[in-house]
Amino acid sequence: MLIHNFEKKLPGVFLVIGFLLLLSLLFFIPTQAKDLAQETEQYCLSCHSNPDLETTLPSGETLSLYISPEQLTDSVHSPNGIECEACHTNITTYPHPAIEYQNVRELSRSYYVACQKCHPDNYTKTLDSMHAQVAEAGNLDAPVCTDCHGAHDVKSPAEPRTLIPSTCGNCHTEEFSIYQSSVHGNALVQESNPDVPVCTTCHGVHNIQDPRTQQFRVDEPDLCAGCHADQEMMGKYGLSADVYNLYSLSWHGVDVSVYDARWPTIQHNSAVCTDCHGIHDILNPYDPNSSVNPDNLLETCQKCHPGVGPNWTGAWTGHYEVSLERTPFLYYVDWFYSIFTPLILWTCCIYVALQIIRIIVARARRSLR
Amino acid sequence: MSQLKSTPSSSPTQVKLVKTFPRFSVSQRWEHAVLLICIAILLLTGLPQKYAASAWSQTIISSPERLAMIQDIHHITALVLTALVIYHLGKACYLITRRKLPGDMLPTVQDIKDAWNMMLYLIYIKKQKPTFGKYNFEQKVTYWFLFFSIGIMIISGYVMWFPETITRLLPGGVIPAAIMAHSTEAIATAIFIVLWHFYHVHLERLNLSIFSGWLTEEDMQSYHALEYEQLTQEPRTHQDSGEIST
Numbered sequence: 001m002l003i004h005n006f007e008k009k010l011p012g013v014f015l016v017i018g019f020l021l022l023l024s025l026l027f028f029i030p031t032q033a034k035d036l037a038q039e040t041e042q043y044c045l046s047c048h049s050n051p052d053l054e055t056t057l058p059s060g061e062t063l064s065l066y067i068s069p070e071q072l073t074d075s076v077h078s079p080n081g082i083e084c085e086a087c088h089t090n091i092t093t094y095p096h097p098a099i100e101y102q103n104v105r106e107l108s109r110s111y112y113v114a115c116q117k118c119h120p121d122n123y124t125k126t127l128d129s130m131h132a133q134v135a136e137a138g139n140l141d142a143p144v145c146t147d148c149h150g151a152h153d154v155k156s157p158a159e160p161r162t163l164i165p166s167t168c169g170n171c172h173t174e175e176f177s178i179y180q181s182s183v184h185g186n187a188l189v190q191e192s193n194p195d196v197p198v199c200t201t202c203h204g205v206h207n208i209q210d211p212r213t214q215q216f217r218v219d220e221p222d223l224c225a226g227c228h229a230d231q232e233m234m235g236k237y238g239l240s241a242d243v244y245n246l247y248s249l250s251w252h253g254v255d256v257s258v259y260d261a262r263w264p265t266i267q268h269n270s271a272v273c274t275d276c277h278g279i280h281d282i283l284n285p286y287d288p289n290s291s292v293n294p295d296n297l298l299e300t301c302q303k304c305h306p307g308v309g310p311n312w313t314g315a316w317t318g319h320y321e322v323s324l325e326r327t328p329f330l331y332y333v334d335w336f337y338s339i340f341t342p343l344i345l346w347t348c349c350i351y352v353a354l355q356i357i358r359i360i361v362a363r364a365r366r367s368l369r
Numbered sequence: 370m371s372q373l374k375s376t377p378s379s380s381p382t383q384v385k386l387v388k389t390f391p392r393f394s395v396s397q398r399w400e401h402a403v404l405l406i407c408i409a410i411l412l413l414t415g416l417p418q419k420y421a422a423s424a425w426s427q428t429i430i431s432s433p434e435r436l437a438m439i440q441d442i443h444h445i446t447a448l449v450l451t452a453l454v455i456y457h458l459g460k461a462c463y464l465i466t467r468r469k470l471p472g473d474m475l476p477t478v479q480d481i482k483d484a485w486n487m488m489l490y491l492i493y494i495k496k497q498k499p500t501f502g503k504y505n506f507e508q509k510v511t512y513w514f515l516f517f518s519i520g521i522m523i524i525s526g527y528v529m530w531f532p533e534t535i536t537r538l539l540p541g542g543v544i545p546a547a548i549m550a551h552s553t554e555a556i557a558t559a560i561f562i563v564l565w566h567f568y569h570v571h572l573e574r575l576n577l578s579i580f581s582g583w584l585t586e587e588d589m590q591s592y593h594a595l596e597y598e599q600l601t602q603e604p605r606t607h608q609d610s611g612e613i614s615t
Contacts, residue, residue, distance in 0.1 A: 251548065258421050259433075266433055308533050314541025315532060329546035337553040344557050348564035354491040355573065 044084045045069055047094075059103035071153040087114040105140055108151075112144040119145075125206035133210075143171065162188055164198040172199075178280040183287075185280075195233055201226075214267055218260040221247060224273045243319035247273075250317065269304060276300050388586040390600065392503075392578045400457060401579045407450040411522075412559055414443040419552050447526055454519060473503045476513065480506040500594035511566050518558045525551035 045067065047053060053065040072078045077086070088111075090097060101107040116123040126132055126145070135142035148167050149157060158164065165185065169176025179185040179199070187193040202223055203209075209216060225244035227233055234241040247253040255270035274282075276292050283290035291300045297313045305312065317327050324331045393401075417426040417439065430436045464470035483506045486499040504512070528535050528547035536544065570576045574592075578584045589597040 251545075254421065261422075262427065263433055268433070305533060309537045311536040311539065311541045312533070315536060315544035316541070317545045327542055327545065329540070329542040330549060333546045333550050333553075337549070337557070341553060341557045341560075345560050345564075348561060351491075352564055352568045352572075354488075355568070358491050358493075359573075 040085060041072070041078065041083045045072075055099065057099065057101060057103055057107075061104050063099075063104055063107070067152055075150075075152060075154050076156055077154060082118075086117075087111065089114060108146055109140060109144055111151075112146050115145045122206045129204075129206060129208045130210045131208060141171075160192065161194065161198060162192055164200055168199040175280050182278070182280055182282045183284045184282060195227065195236070197227065213265075215264045217272055218256055218264050218268070220272045220274060221253065221256060222260075240319060242321070246317075246319045246321070271304060275304070389583040390586065390589050390597075391582060392584050393582050395582065396460075398579060398582055400453060403449065403453050407446050407453065408558075408562070410446045411443060411450065412555070414439045414446070415552075415555055416559075418443075419555070444530065447523070447530075450519070451523055454523060474509060474512055476506075476509055480509055501592065502595040502599075503593060505592070507565075507569055511569070514561055514565075515558070518554055518561070521550055521554045522558070525554070 048065055048067040049069050051066045055063050055065060057063050077083075085092065099107075101110065123145070131142045135144075146154075147170075149155075165176055165179055165188065169179075180189055184196040187196045188198060203211065221244060228239070229241055229244040231241040248257060252271040255268070256272055259266065259268045259270070277285075278291050283293075285292045287293060288295065290296065294313070297316075298308070298310055301308060301312055301316070317330060320326050322330050322334050417429045418436075420426045421430065430439060461470060483499045483501065486495060487506070489495040490498050525547035528543060529551055532544045570579075574588070576584075576588075578588075584593070586597075589600075
């Protein structure tokens with residue numbers, strides 16, 4: 001009887017127990033997951049937090065196996081639950097599989113592929129980059145993700161922005177030091193200016209291209225125009241935002257725009273911004289060392305126009321509107337034709353129209369007579 | 370001065386005699402022909418460079434090699450035009466020294482009066498067109514407009530061609546001024562030739578005297594009445610039909 005009753009109630013008991021179990025999942029699972037992850041990291045760190053932990057690779061290089069726990073917690077990955085095994089996919093437990101890499105570089109170059117799992121877009125972009133090309137050509141020092149972003153200490157890349165040039169400068173030391181003394185680099189270093197370009201502003205980020213190509217050259221005025229044609233941004237620094245438009249009207253600018261639009265890969269030498277202003281070493285034109293300072297301008301012109309005399313610089317109308325003070329010849333010619341051309345056009349039109357009317361009317365009258 | 374020319378008429382047995390009057394010398398006709406070809410080539414090779422951004426220009430200038438070729442043609446034609454101008458001016462100087470330069474083409478006060486009367490005629494204030502001599506004011510305007518226009522084109526053209534040499538003598542500011550003048554003057558000239566000159570020699574009447582060298586009596590009477598009177602009423606005794614004085 002008792003058993004019978006119990007059997008009758010059995011489905012209900014199961015339901016209640018099942019419900020309670022389900023309910024408990026809600027509270028239990030997230031906390032458990034977190035605990036597990038931390039346990040993984042802690043499990044790894046139980047050995048790797050030892051600063052003396054290291055191994056010797058077949059190349060003879062010493063590979064430190066120490067991981068600073070502080071660095072890990074400061075990085076973007078660890079606090080978000082992305083732990084050791086996310087990247088070190090081949091290591092699941094102790095003892096680890098034997099290290100097959102000959103040297104430290106080979107190890108970095110094979111581990112960085114793990115970035116692709118979560119960052120496929122940026123990873124794919126890097127494959128088109130100049131860096132990937134030189135790596136393919138055999139230069140294994142060409143940077144991979146971790147060289148710029150860091151490995152265990154990976155942080156949000158643009159914080160602070162001043163860090164970007166120094167990151168690139170780890171390898172491109174000469175460019176970095178030149179950039180630092182330029183008007184752009186100086187403003188970045190001195191004022192942490194948020195508007196000045198850093199390396200990546202002009203060269204791109206992951207798919208960095210070879211800046212020595214003709215394509216890069218003819219696209220370059222547009223690149224500079226990205227900031228220098230921005231009225232609002234230029235206004236902040238008292239700079240003219242018309243420099244690009246006026247350049248486009250100049251002899252050089254017209255030439256370059258034709259090549260840019262139609263033959264971007266064909267070698268052509270008409271001056272683009274950097275030919276006169278410099279590249280990493282751009283200075284304020286009023287700086288006595290600037291290549292476009294009036295005192296140095298002739299020498300700059302002579303780079304492409306060898307042997308021209310001192311009057312030559314006057315032929316450059318500058319990034320200025322036509323004005324009586326600056327370009328008197330141009331001003332008078334412009335003034336003359338702004339009257340002369342329409343005058344000719346209208347005189348001819350009106351005179352010929354009157355003649356035609358007169359002839360047609362006369363003929364119509366004769367035929368009506 | 371006049372001569373008779375036979376032209377076939379509708380009736381095969383009858384021969385109609387048309388009296389013709391010489392208007393341009395062989396030299397002048399050749400000058401015009403060379404000028405015409407030069408201006409046509411210069412416009413055809415210059416305009417695609419000026420309007421490089423337009424689609425029609427891009428079909429002409431399809432490659433940098435083509436651009437270089439077009440520039441070469443433009444330069445060679447410019448040299449021919451320069452030679453023509455030197456010949457024209459040289460001939461004028463020669464005739465001046467010989468005191469033989471006819472003054473027909475020089476602008477006079479009468480031309481301004483003619484132009485005024487023509488305007489009055491065109492707006493129905495006057496019933497009669499003014500009568501003209503050898504060159505009417507319209508033809509003088511054509512000549513002198515092109516005279517100065519070609520002068521500007523040649524000077525500015527050479528400034529653009531040899532800017533580095535020019536700036537040894539002149540301030541650099543003339544270079545961009547020459548670029549602007551060259552390309553703007555070209556347009557003004559093209560407009561002028563098409564509207565003014567083509568109207569007068571093609572639409573108003575088909576006047577091919579610059580190619581044939583002569584005008585008919587009828588044309589002389591209706592368009593160069595003063596010259597016609599002069600030629601028919603007091604026949605000149607001397608036979609000197611010097612190239613320009615005809």
